[in-house]
Amino acid sequence: MTQLPARPGLGFKPEHFSQIACDPDLGFFEIHAENYMGAGGPPHAMLTALRADFGISLHGVGLSIGGPGRLDTAHLARLRALVDRYQPESFSEHLAWSSHGEAYLNDLLPLPYTDETLRIVCDHVDEVQEALGRRMLLETPSTYVLFETSTIPETEFLRAIAQRTGCGLLLDVNNVFVSATNHRTDARAYLAEFPFDQVGEIHLGGHAVEELPSGPLLIDSHGAPVADPVWTLFDEVIARTGPLPSLIEWDNDVPDYPVLLDEARRAARILRAHAPQAERTHVCA
């Protein structure tokens, strides 16, 4: 199976479809799997055209891998159908939960890190990889609260999941910055403990800032440009890992396409700066 190119990618927005063209600074598009689970119509027509020219990262938001219940097998079957039809280079999901009982809550909700939840998440990741017949990437979360019951540091939790299940990790650098700021810890200390050898993709997104008595509370809004401290952390990460597929996420208050392309070019400059000389020539997909 081919891999995503180690170049910038953009979250696909249908309103940009007519403006999308091959571009040396653009290696792939990421799509939210749940938007393509209808039988047909414009979503599939656009995705078919996109697939012909670009790498595709299939990104799920609804599996609820961090939830206590069983995974939704109907949803897994829908994902499998998308994987079979479009053969995406990558499938990723979140270390979070979003469903409880019959209700889908449409947010990436946090979980305590315990021996019990580690076992549950590993079972769920095993089940996904089994159902899809491929390795998945699990994304690092952004969080706003802590749990009294947590006993395992997040980096250790993620490392254990990757070791036990063989899954890769999707390192969201903005999420690292958001969580570290929110919990008054150090993003660099977190990254120093991060299992970089398992990282298959990077996410970069914008956040919003609220003020609490103790200081800022950052909200992972995906509604703004990537913040400067996040670009700096991204540069430091890529210096360690070498170039990786790196997605610009902008899902709310979506700007004009050229604004997204500018963000992709900024990521491309950083990726090129850390690429071996021979890998710097890029051809259009």
Add this chain to the structure above:
Amino acid sequence: MSAHEAFAQSFRRGIFDGELPQGVTARDPAEAAQRFAVYRNNVLHSLGRALAARFPVIERLVGADFFNAMARVYVEADPPNSPVLFAWGEGFAEFLEGFPPVAALPYLPDVARLEYARGQAYHAADLPALAPADLGALAARADAIRLVLHPSVTLIASGHAIRAIWAANQPGAAPQEIEDRPETALVLRDRKLDVPVWALGPGEAAFARELLGQAPLIRAAEAAATAEPGFDVGPILFRLFAAGAIIGWEDCTC
């Protein structure tokens, strides 16, 4: 019950009733409630926006603030049961029928049915349609066949002018006086993958209703003539073929 199940139950309950779930804390525990409120807001706001994306005309008719408040009630009453959010909202029309604050807008439920049908039509299966050139040969056998319609085709018969209300509340449309009258709307996805809404006259409506009910072509034409004396099914039949609404035919014993 496992510890994680108890946690998730408590967290979900907190999202809807605002109580801080068990075990939720922060570096400064006094801030835990404010921080937990981010999740409450994310869930309720994002589901409200997802509902508005499905029902933009309802949102425009009642206003964004009212819609958001109403969405919070609906989310709790009928939350999505799957992450495939475009399938959510089938029960919204019925919810509106029983929601006293909108009792003065009796056309809302049928406008919601129309919008839901458009959403489903947008995502309906891609199936090759017959060409208008096929029409002649089929018309000659009207007594021996039934037509197969594209799965996007939906008919909504209303006591209110739902097609006119829908059209007058599209982005950029100017407000206008609309005479409240019964209207039957047909939703379909056409060959350009657009999802238009047609207002049907009595003969057209009866014809489409019979076709959707899998009646033989000749019976559908008879029903149309009964509903509207002198009605000629030719134009509406051609319009359906041209739009790509007819995907096949079956022999029947009629």
